Amino acid sequence: MNPELSAIQINERGGVAYRRPRATDGLRMWQIARDSQVLDVNSSYAYVLWAVDFADTSIIAEVDGRPVGFITGYRRPDASDVLMVWQVAVDADQRGKQIAGTMLRELFSRSGVSAIHTTISPDNDASQRLFSGVARSLGLQFTREPFLEAELFGDSHEPEDLYRLSPA
Numbered sequence: 001m002n003p004e005l006s007a008i009q010i011n012e013r014g015g016v017a018y019r020r021p022r023a024t025d026g027l028r029m030w031q032i033a034r035d036s037q038v039l040d041v042n043s044s045y046a047y048v049l050w051a052v053d054f055a056d057t058s059i060i061a062e063v064d065g066r067p068v069g070f071i072t073g074y075r076r077p078d079a080s081d082v083l084m085v086w087q088v089a090v091d092a093d094q095r096g097k098q099i100a101g102t103m104l105r106e107l108f109s110r111s112g113v114s115a116i117h118t119t120i121s122p123d124n125d126a127s128q129r130l131f132s133g134v135a136r137s138l139g140l141q142f143t144r145e146p147f148l149e150a151e152l153f154g155d156s157h158e159p160e161d162l163y164r165l166s167p168a
């Protein structure tokens with residue numbers, strides 16, 4: 001196989017391609033986050049930098065050559081076999097097609113981690129359903145604990161609970 005293609009690792013399922021991000025995806029990642037009207041929107045620069053330096057622990061979902069979803073993640077500094085998922089977003093017109101769930105499972109298998117952590121605010125039902133479903137399909141335990149209190153954020157941000165998807 002062309003070594004460049006194998007490094008990019010494109011997996012196509014149901015007309016959706018799943019691959020590592022690159023710098024040119026950063027702007028679309030920013031647009032998808034902005035358009036979600038739910039996520040905290042970081043600068044476009046932050047997404048470009050993330051797509052470069054954290055490409056191994058992040059993923060893009062693409063339809064007809066256009067990114068329609070992404071996950072940003074990193075390995076926790078004190079537990080490198082744990083993937084911390086920061087943001088997940090899918091364009092509104094592409095939701096409900098298992099794109100977010102497939103991105104998470106792809107990323108889990110590609111990064112070779114043994115557990116996934118994420119933070120979710122108590123009002124985000126979609127996110128809780130997404131992660132509990134992925135935990136079930138991967139045979140991982142799904143637990144929640146208080147993590148970051150609302151007062152830490154200095155704005156109207158909800159608290160963020162820590163969810164762990166870990167081996168039994």
Ligand SMILES: CC(C)(COP(=O)(O)OP(=O)(O)OC[C@H]1O[C@@H](n2cnc3c(N)ncnc32)[C@H](O)[C@@H]1OP(=O)(O)O)[C@@H](O)C(=O)NCCC(=O)NCCS
Nearest residue numbers: 036088089090095096097098099100101126127129130133
């Ligand atoms: C959350 C989000 C990423 C889900 O994307 P998606 O591609 O539609 O999700 P999937 O189709 O893979 O669905 C995964 C699971 O979540 C559930 N789900 C998805 N959207 C839902 C919603 N609005 N309400 C309740 N459950 C929902 C699905 O029913 C599915 O559950 P199942 O596996 O038990 O059937 C998408 O709605 C989104 O971008 N939301 C705005 C940003 C956000 O809230 N991100 C999460 C916080 S970081």
